[in-house]
Amino acid sequence: MLASSSTVLWYTMRATGIVSLVLLSATMVLGILTAGRAKSRSWPAFAQADLHKRVSLLAMVFLAFHVLTAVIDTYVSVGWMSAIVPFASPYRPLWTGLGTVAVDLMLAVAVSSALRQRISARTWRGIHWLAYGSWPVAMAHSLGIGTDASKLWMDGIAALCTSAVFGALAWRIVGHRRARERAAQVGAITRAVPVRGDARTPPALGRRPDRTGSAPSPSAATRPQHQRSATRLLEKDRP
Ligand code: HEM
Numbered sequence: 001m002l003a004s005s006s007t008v009l010w011y012t013m014r015a016t017g018i019v020s021l022v023l024l025s026a027t028m029v030l031g032i033l034t035a036g037r038a039k040s041r042s043w044p045a046f047a048q049a050d051l052h053k054r055v056s057l058l059a060m061v062f063l064a065f066h067v068l069t070a071v072i073d074t075y076v077s078v079g080w081m082s083a084i085v086p087f088a089s090p091y092r093p094l095w096t097g098l099g100t101v102a103v104d105l106m107l108a109v110a111v112s113s114a115l116r117q118r119i120s121a122r123t124w125r126g127i128h129w130l131a132y133g134s135w136p137v138a139m140a141h142s143l144g145i146g147t148d149a150s151k152l153w154m155d156g157i158a159a160l161c162t163s164a165v166f167g168a169l170a171w172r173i174v175g176h177r178r179a180r181e182r183a184a185q186v187g188a189i190t191r192a193v194p195v196r197g198d199a200r201t202p203p204a205l206g207r208r209p210d211r212t213g214s215a216p217s218p219s220a221a222t223r224p225q226h227q228r229s230a231t232r233l234l235e236k237d238r239p
Pocket residue numbers: 013014015016017018019020021024063066067070071076078082083091096099100101102103106138139141142145146147148149154
């Protein structure tokens with residue numbers, strides 16, 4: 001079995017662990033921003049999604065080095081099995097096991113993303129939610145086992161990662177609530193208006209297509225007032 005012990009290996013393991021944690025946190029932030037449809041002229045949605053994907057791949061590369069060096073280094077006895085099977089490590093089984101759980105969850109997310117075209121969107125989204133579980137577990141592993149966990153700079157890195165992820169989550173929850181309130185307002189406006197001719201449904205909620213198959217779009221000036229308000233409210237939520 002491949003095994004070795006050296007200062008280089010030990011430092012590489014610790015350094016790649018810390019870089020993995022930072023990249024994993026960045027992946028979470030980018031994922032939350034993309035899912036919440038964060039808007040910016042200089043940073044379009046496709047660029048966010050692309051960056052999210054690339055940073056997650058980079059996190060996996062550093063993680064692979066971290067696990068490999070942890071297993072190879074005989075300074076601690078982690079064992080090959082614990083790279084995949086949680087709590088199988090003779091060295092600090094609980095904390096090392098949490099690292100393995102985080103890796104397993106990340107692998108499930110990565111594999112489902114690779115198979116995205118072949119599985120349903122619902123299944124993919126369900127598995128992708130596991131990412132929300134992997135991040136806190138990885139953080140617990142990092143702070144519970146790390147030699148550097150007691151150092152101020154490591155606490156600073158952990159605090160920065162935590163506030164970035166929680167900040168993004170708070171932004172998403174607030175945005176989601178606002179979108180729901182707007183949808184409720186749109187519903188109230190459309191219900192409150194008496195049904196007359198085809199003025200029942202605002203165009204943004206789906207008008208019947210004409211004979212050519214395309215939905216007719218009356219000019220803003222000719223649309224009834226309630227339709228214009230509903231359309232404006234809906235447009236606020238568009239990515
Ligand atoms: C998402 C998964 C993981 C992340 C983000 C992660 C990150 C980290 C971090 C930040 C440290 C602290 C380094 C230091 O303080 O210098 C660490 C330590 C460690 N990790 Fe991981 N790790 C993960 C998974 C794993 C797995 C699967 C294993 C084992 C197979 C493992 C084995 C270890 C060991 C043995 C240490 C102890 C280093 C020490 O005692 O200082 N890690 N990890």
